[in-house]
Amino acid sequence: MRNTEPAAARTTSLATRLGIALVLLLALGGAAVAVAALAYGRSAARQTFDRLLVGAADQIAGAITLRDGAVVVDLPASAFDLLALAPDDRIVYSVVAPDGALVTGYDIAAPPDDLAGLYDGAFTGEPARFAVARRRFAERDFAGTVDVVVGQTTRARAELAGQITRNALVVVLGAGLLMSALAVFAVRSALSPLRRIERVFAARSPRDLTPLGVPVPREISGLVGTLNRFMGRIDRQVETMRTLIADASHQIRTPIAALRAQADAAAEETDPERQRAIVARIHERSVNLGRLTDQLLNHAMIIHRADTEALDRLDLRTVAIRTTEETDHDFGASETVLRLDLPEDPVWCDGDALSLVEACKNLVANAFRHGVPPVTIAVGEETGCVHVAVRDRGPGVPEEHWSDAQVRYRRQTGVSSTSAGLGLAIVHAVARAHRGDLRFRRPVQGGFEAAVVLPSVGVER
Amino acid sequence: MSWALALASMLALALPAAAQPAPEAIGDFGAEEAAERMLLRGTTDLALFEPVLDAFLATAPQLRIRYEQWASDDLYDVAAAACRGEFPAADLLISSSIDQHVKLVNDGCARPYRSAATAALPPEANWRDEVFGVTSEPAVMVYNRDLVPDALAPRSRFDLLDLLRPADTRFAGRVATYDIEASGLGYLFAFADSQQATTFGSLIEAFGRTGAVATCCSAEIIDAVASGEFLIAYNVLGSYALARAAEDGRIGVVAPEEYTLVLARGAMIPRQGQHPEAAGAFIDFLLSEPGREVLVDAHLVLDVAALLPDADDSLLRPIPLSPVLLVGLDQQKRAGFLALWRETFPRE
Numbered sequence: 001m002r003n004t005e006p007a008a009a010r011t012t013s014l015a016t017r018l019g020i021a022l023v024l025l026l027a028l029g030g031a032a033v034a035v036a037a038l039a040y041g042r043s044a045a046r047q048t049f050d051r052l053l054v055g056a057a058d059q060i061a062g063a064i065t066l067r068d069g070a071v072v073v074d075l076p077a078s079a080f081d082l083l084a085l086a087p088d089d090r091i092v093y094s095v096v097a098p099d100g101a102l103v104t105g106y107d108i109a110a111p112p113d114d115l116a117g118l119y120d121g122a123f124t125g126e127p128a129r130f131a132v133a134r135r136r137f138a139e140r141d142f143a144g145t146v147d148v149v150v151g152q153t154t155r156a157r158a159e160l161a162g163q164i165t166r167n168a169l170v171v172v173l174g175a176g177l178l179m180s181a182l183a184v185f186a187v188r189s190a191l192s193p194l195r196r197i198e199r200v201f202a203a204r205s206p207r208d209l210t211p212l213g214v215p216v217p218r219e220i221s222g223l224v225g226t227l228n229r230f231m232g233r234i235d236r237q238v239e240t241m242r243t244l245i246a247d248a249s250h251q252i253r254t255p256i257a258a259l260r261a262q263a264d265a266a267a268e269e270t271d272p273e274r275q276r277a278i279v280a281r282i283h284e285r286s287v288n289l290g291r292l293t294d295q296l297l298n299h300a301m302i303i304h305r306a307d308t309e310a311l312d313r314l315d316l317r318t319v320a321i322r323t324t325e326e327t328d329h330d331f332g333a334s335e336t337v338l339r340l341d342l343p344e345d346p347v348w349c350d351g352d353a354l355s356l357v358e359a360c361k362n363l364v365a366n367a368f369r370h371g372v373p374p375v376t377i378a379v380g381e382e383t384g385c386v387h388v389a390v391r392d393r394g395p396g397v398p399e400e401h402w403s404d405a406q407v408r409y410r411r412q413t414g415v416s417s418t419s420a421g422l423g424l425a426i427v428h429a430v431a432r433a434h435r436g437d438l439r440f441r442r443p444v445q446g447g448f449e450a451a452v453v454l455p456s457v458g459v460e461r
Numbered sequence: 462m463s464w465a466l467a468l469a470s471m472l473a474l475a476l477p478a479a480a481q482p483a484p485e486a487i488g489d490f491g492a493e494e495a496a497e498r499m500l501l502r503g504t505t506d507l508a509l510f511e512p513v514l515d516a517f518l519a520t521a522p523q524l525r526i527r528y529e530q531w532a533s534d535d536l537y538d539v540a541a542a543a544c545r546g547e548f549p550a551a552d553l554l555i556s557s558s559i560d561q562h563v564k565l566v567n568d569g570c571a572r573p574y575r576s577a578a579t580a581a582l583p584p585e586a587n588w589r590d591e592v593f594g595v596t597s598e599p600a601v602m603v604y605n606r607d608l609v610p611d612a613l614a615p616r617s618r619f620d621l622l623d624l625l626r627p628a629d630t631r632f633a634g635r636v637a638t639y640d641i642e643a644s645g646l647g648y649l650f651a652f653a654d655s656q657q658a659t660t661f662g663s664l665i666e667a668f669g670r671t672g673a674v675a676t677c678c679s680a681e682i683i684d685a686v687a688s689g690e691f692l693i694a695y696n697v698l699g700s701y702a703l704a705r706a707a708e709d710g711r712i713g714v715v716a717p718e719e720y721t722l723v724l725a726r727g728a729m730i731p732r733q734g735q736h737p738e739a740a741g742a743f744i745d746f747l748l749s750e751p752g753r754e755v756l757v758d759a760h761l762v763l764d765v766a767a768l769l770p771d772a773d774d775s776l777l778r779p780i781p782l783s784p785v786l787l788v789g790l791d792q793q794k795r796a797g798f799l800a801l802w803r804e805t806f807p808r809e
Contacts, residue, residue: 072797073791073793073794074793074797075788075791075793075794076788077656077788080785080787080788081785083784084784087584087588087783088588088589089784090566090567090568090569090589090784091567091784092567095793103793104792105791124569125569126569155589
């Protein structure tokens, strides 16, 4: 029975998020523009109609003459034509003699503080704007200032201000719609590389774990890089599993065949004494086989951990010490043949202690098996790197094989009674999983050194 | 249809003091028992306006209208008094003195009214949605066809000036126009003329030189022309002239060729009016198609084709409803204009 494929967890769609952001932006922007446009419209309308008002007041002031010592105004129709440019507004005007007497026009309140210029007021219950013009006379029979006040209701101003605001808002609305259309287009074109990747993946065979070759924009290259690294890791794990299974089947099949042959021999043996000897060998062999199986599984686990476990901050010296302790236990080696060469200060790196200890144990085991004692575990620090190295006095791996040692020796080692011979392959895998490397070297004092080199993390603690 | 006519003199007799302004005539229209009442004050002659009221009441049978006919200046005075709350307000005012209407609106005495019909009016016939031009009446010259043959009749103001120019002209003392002190409409026409063209100065000068007569009221002037007392009357309201010419063969009517002033009587709803809905309905009726037909029949809407067969619109000068009309009502402007007038037409 096959489960239905679980749908990917969904968050709000990009289009919706963009839509919300745009609506917010447009609403806030629209409100800001509306306020600004209203303020601008009001000031523009005020300036426009103030000029008409002042012009009309000046025209009336210009029409003032003196006749026999009395103020006479020949009210110019042109002044009212000017004011009628605000067609629906009421007009109020007054011409006041220096003694405060009304010469002509409406009997309205005098301008506040005798100011000359413009001020706000009201006329028959409607808000109005007033302009004051003054005319000074200094004649023999008349001296003083004649005040002309012209006022007009503000209907046309409000209308013009509203019109300017409306026009501005129409522009904002248009711009908003255009921006929305552009945003939709932009999202579509921005997401098109993702759809391309989707198509490439859909067309792939399940076994194809090679990196994606699709050209993508810089913004998505991170995602593709991560995807490629992820696939690479899976690829490595699959490869490791395949190698392990191949090795394990190869290495376990032979001892089991030997066991079966001995069991057959034991079954056919009639001499009880020799039969007992064969059974003793069978026992010894099966114990070894058990240990071998343990080791194989252990190694599989190490390699799996190396690729999956999170890395912790740790001191490489503890790795060396734990290696020594566990190797003592495994090999029963004495201090004379296994030495530690540790610095005084901690040597920090990011790593998985268990994997690193296993890697070191492998190196030590190799040194014991193929090298010449004494074996030294050294921890050190170079520029940008830290290392844990295992040295012995033997000739080590020939230099022409250093570059492919981990492959070559996996195959060559074959089966022994106590080791699966996966040593260098595991060490290499662990080093790679720690973004480091397996390095060989011949130290100046002679012998051979294999080292796990890891990137340094500095001295902060 | 019953309507009572009371003459101003009779009414004045009934009043304790003659100082109180009073209507020239009063008429009641519509069923006695009608639910709604409306008081309409106007300057239009009752006889001329009656068919219009009858036609409107045919569409509004629930309404009873009292029509008061007032002299234009009196109408303004009572409307301004009503605006101050010192006199009972009418529900609707229709006046030929549109400058005074504009002043009433400017002083905040009107109530705005908006309808599809008022919205369709051109800007010069609607100010602030408070005063509306409801008629279309030319200012014309009227002549006596018996005494002034059609061929000799003036076609323009220049013709009139030419007739008055000879020293021994027979038109001396026999040309009449409105007394602008007594007639608000006459003042409006004269002032519009003074704004319109320079011929006005020459005309005033010619009137003064030949002893032209300034007198009151359309009906009286036209009667005097018909009787031959006056040969020519200048700036007579076309609605009255054409109405009389239709009945009286002695009356000839000419629209001046260089330009013809066209007056649209103003209708406004006073702020203090009690029945603004009925008033609005009446305005809508006047602006409606059936209303227009009745007004044309009453010569209150100019039939351009009949009066000016080869007229084009450019010589028609509608007097716009605009605050510019306030200029003529300015105390000093008016005083100056009347002083000029007085020099021409000295009081006997």
